[in-house]
Amino acid sequence: MDDIDAIAVLQDPVRRRLYEYVAAQGREVGRNEAAEAAGVTRTLAAHHLDRLTEAGLLDSGSRRLTGRTGPGAGRPAKVYTRARTERSVSLPARDYRTAAELLAEAAEQAGLDVPLREAARRRGESLRGSAAPCGSLDEAKEMLAARGYEPHEEEAEGAPRVVRMRNCPFHDVAERFPPLVCGMNLALLEGLFGADGPVAARMDARPGECCVVVEDSKNKDD
């Protein structure tokens, strides 16, 4: 219940837009940029960004955004990133994280990787229901966003499109039991997107991100 106040800060629609914008960038964001993205004045953006920081939802620091140093480089600007601390409230109280951790401990010892992946793939398929396999990377991004993965596209000139995800919905358990839980996550997404469609998921772990990337399935055999 202690996180109620932090979460309630997002009731304000401007704060919510600012928070979502900063979270989606996955890097330090300055006040001007955030103000523009949220469609508000710099002063108002600064006020709300600082409220979000006080509530513990953003972290702030300062940096010279111009890249210049020395005299004439200007004052360092305040920049914001999404806070790493997890805030959560469940009513009634729920503690599925503890359940998942204890179950993962027992499952890892028993080497249940394969049956877990099978259960995850079936779950992904049943979430998709009777829909056709996911038809495009844009559709995949929407599906991933709806499940909290915070997808973003990696931009590299001339390279095929690759969707990466900033957030792992299973974060703490995945950190403790990476092969087991990341394998489960991949199978869940494979089931969700459907086999033999134009979109394919594969494992490509990077620190601080989800371990899965999504791309056109024809890239898969490159």
Add this chain to the structure above:
Amino acid sequence: MDDIDAIAVLQDPVRRRLYEYVAAQGREVGRNEAAEAAGVTRTLAAHHLDRLTEAGLLDSGSRRLTGRTGPGAGRPAKVYTRARTERSVSLPARDYRTAAELLAEAAEQAGLDVPLREAARRRGESLRGSAAPCGSLDEAKEMLAARGYEPHEEEAEGAPRVVRMRNCPFHDVAERFPPLVCGMNLALLEGLFGADGPVAARMDARPGECCVVVEDSKNKDD
């Protein structure tokens, strides 16, 4: 994120007291009773109880609280219970429930009840840390409340004290995999209270409550 507004309703301290009081009773509560418990007027309590109902945190109905019927029995009074719908917000987005469900499915198939209980007991012990075994039922109630179990004492004249719990923190997973998850829950609490202390947990499932009860350990062999 859709539950932010519902959860933010509890920022108001009067609403929070009313919500917690109604949730703790585990039965229909009238406006007068709730007002008295929260230390506010009946009018203010009625206003906030209705706000909590609009937000989906309480359910309301009407009932003749006097027990009388027919002419002269008075108008039915409005009564409130805690809503059964789960509301939750995690920032960043987390979905440990899905992880727990998939892991439980694999663990149940593989018959991992015993290693899961061992992991849960170790977790309970490590949560207790270097503290002595739980010394009394009152201390046990505090520990259970802190973990969201919503303990309450069963009152039966002449009977030994028994602490029951209105809430199961593992609710959805326990409903789907009861022997596995309730066994895990019992082992977790056994570890938390410590063996050979004056407080003992045992299984005693009742619909809509946690499957474990806690009592003086000397009752255990009765």
